[in-house]
Amino acid sequence: MNSPTIPNEYTSEDNLIAGLIRQDEAAFRFAIKQYQGPMFALAQGIVGMKIADEVVQEAWFSVMKSIAKFQRRSTLKSWILTIVANEAKTRLRKEKREVSLEALSSDDPDMQSRFDDSGHWGQPPSDWQADAPEALLSTDQLKSCLDRTISLLPALQGATLNLKERQGYSLNQVCNILDVSESNVRVLLHRARNRLYKVIEHFQETGECCTE
Amino acid sequence: MLTCKDISETATDHLEGKTSFASRLSFYLHLLYCKYCRRYYRQMKLTIRTIQKLPEAKDSEEFPDDAEIDRVFEKLREQS
Numbered sequence: 001m002n003s004p005t006i007p008n009e010y011t012s013e014d015n016l017i018a019g020l021i022r023q024d025e026a027a028f029r030f031a032i033k034q035y036q037g038p039m040f041a042l043a044q045g046i047v048g049m050k051i052a053d054e055v056v057q058e059a060w061f062s063v064m065k066s067i068a069k070f071q072r073r074s075t076l077k078s079w080i081l082t083i084v085a086n087e088a089k090t091r092l093r094k095e096k097r098e099v100s101l102e103a104l105s106s107d108d109p110d111m112q113s114r115f116d117d118s119g120h121w122g123q124p125p126s127d128w129q130a131d132a133p134e135a136l137l138s139t140d141q142l143k144s145c146l147d148r149t150i151s152l153l154p155a156l157q158g159a160t161l162n163l164k165e166r167q168g169y170s171l172n173q174v175c176n177i178l179d180v181s182e183s184n185v186r187v188l189l190h191r192a193r194n195r196l197y198k199v200i201e202h203f204q205e206t207g208e209c210c211t212e
Numbered sequence: 213m214l215t216c217k218d219i220s221e222t223a224t225d226h227l228e229g230k231t232s233f234a235s236r237l238s239f240y241l242h243l244l245y246c247k248y249c250r251r252y253y254r255q256m257k258l259t260i261r262t263i264q265k266l267p268e269a270k271d272s273e274e275f276p277d278d279a280e281i282d283r284v285f286e287k288l289r290e291q292s
């Protein structure tokens with residue numbers, strides 16, 4: 001079915017909210033056009049690509065059910081994004097992937113095995129031939145290798161990395177979205193970054209992807 | 213004195229501006245005389261910029277297209 005031409009009246013947020021409360025089809029189509037992108041990006045950041053779709057769909061359903069109760073203390077967009085984040089976190093908990101930080105600490109020694117007993121580099125970092133992201137990303141293999149590595153990160157690490165580096169949220173915002181303390185967010189971010197560092201290093205040395 | 217291990221463990225805190233003046237001082241002092249940590253720190257920054265540049269699925273101007281809008285709307289109508 002073809003979407004009807006979207007009336008301009010909905011560029012006004014008040015009109016849009018009123019339209020959504022009336023359950024007007026054009027209002028919903030306009031809202032989906034406006035917000036589906038950021039909603040999907042946020043959900044993907046928290047739960048990953050595979051189930052982001054379902055999370056966003058659930059969020060739209062919640063928006064429809066509760067729009068009449070929207071208090072307008074924030075913009076419509078940030079209200080909707082809060083709903084997405086809540087749906088995603090509920091989902092994250094349900095999936096029961098490593099939600100506790102303890103579960104994360106055991107499997108991931110960061111760079112620790114690279115140092116000798118005195119804390120000096122036992123296995124020093126190798127010198128990469130690239131000095132710009134464009135140079136690193138010029139090979140499709142590394143690009144897909146990094147994508148795969150990110151998708152395989154433990155849930156909270158992946159969410160932190162995606163939100164902070166790819167969606168551009170601040171540390172503080174990430175804490176609020178994920179309900180994790182700032183020091184824990186820093187630990188998660190640090191582990192995720194080191195994991196990717198090692199993947200790039202390995203790729204520079206061997207031309208192969210290690211997602212171990 | 214900071215060890216190389218300390219440098220690697222606090223790299224993110226430094227990059228995020230979460231360290232005191234005193235610890236910044238000893239951090240950069242270590243980098244001055246340790247070429248491996250200098251390399252690690254430089255390449256860590258490169259790693260981060262690279263992640264930031266990774267193209268995201270569905271981040272194009274054309275998303276959502278009409279088909280996607282139809283799909284989301286139809287599902288919403290079924291659910292309600």
Ligand SMILES: [Zn+2]
Nearest residue numbers: 215216246249
């Ligand atoms: Zn050092």
